Amino acid sequence: MANITILDKEFELFIPYEKIRSVVEKMSDEMNAKLEGKNPLFLCILNGSFMFAAEIYKRITLLDAEISFVKLASYAGTSTTGDVKELIGLNEHLEGRTVVVLEDIVDTGITIAKVIDQIKSKNPAEVQVATLLLKPDALQNEVQLDYVGLEIPNDFIVGYGLDYDGRGRNLIDIFKVVG
Ligand code: 5GP
Ligand code: MG
Ligand code: MG
Secondary structure (H helix, E strand, O other), X not given: OOOEEXXXXXXXXXXXXXXXHXXXXXXXXXXXXXXXXXXXXXXXXXXXXXXXXXXXXXXXXXXXXXXXXXXXXXXXXXXXXXXXXXXXXXXXXXXXXXXEEEEEEEOOOHHHHHHHHHHHOOOOOEEEEEEEEEOOOOOOOOOOOOEEEEEOOOOOEEEOOEOEOOXXXXXXXXXXXXX
């Protein structure tokens, strides 16, 4: 497949959709087994995770599985780490529930750590975390990851929901930046 150009950057095919699909199938099989008998709430972290979340959720065979969507709001820093991220749109009562976070990619791990903190402050019975992609070399602190699709090198990627400056989310396959 020929390389593609988005804005000022060139990208090459990295993970074809067929591979993504087989990874998602494996993850959802594992979830179906682990979540049996529960009433899990899947929580999709917008924007990047919407395709992954849809693809996982339609393969969840438990009739008691619910899904909801939250977005991260960043505020100019009052904390030492820079941005303070808060979940917006979280109206569900999480108290006593099994929550399964669906994230597109874990890079430094800062975002997912904040998400887990926010969710835990609502007193759920249990929090599980699923990420389609993980960059192990970028990870700064240990984070809780219950389901990991694929480990990838420290390259910038787009496609399958992930963007470069708002573009490229509609790509079916995942591409990585050339250079
Ligand atoms: P972290 O807080 O783990 O460093 O970053 C997580 C967030 O950064 C992800 O949810 C995603 O929005 C963004 N991100 C990290 N790596 C990439 C990448 O390679 N491509 C894109 N498009 N976004 C990324
Ligand atoms: Mg994300
Ligand atoms: Mg982005």
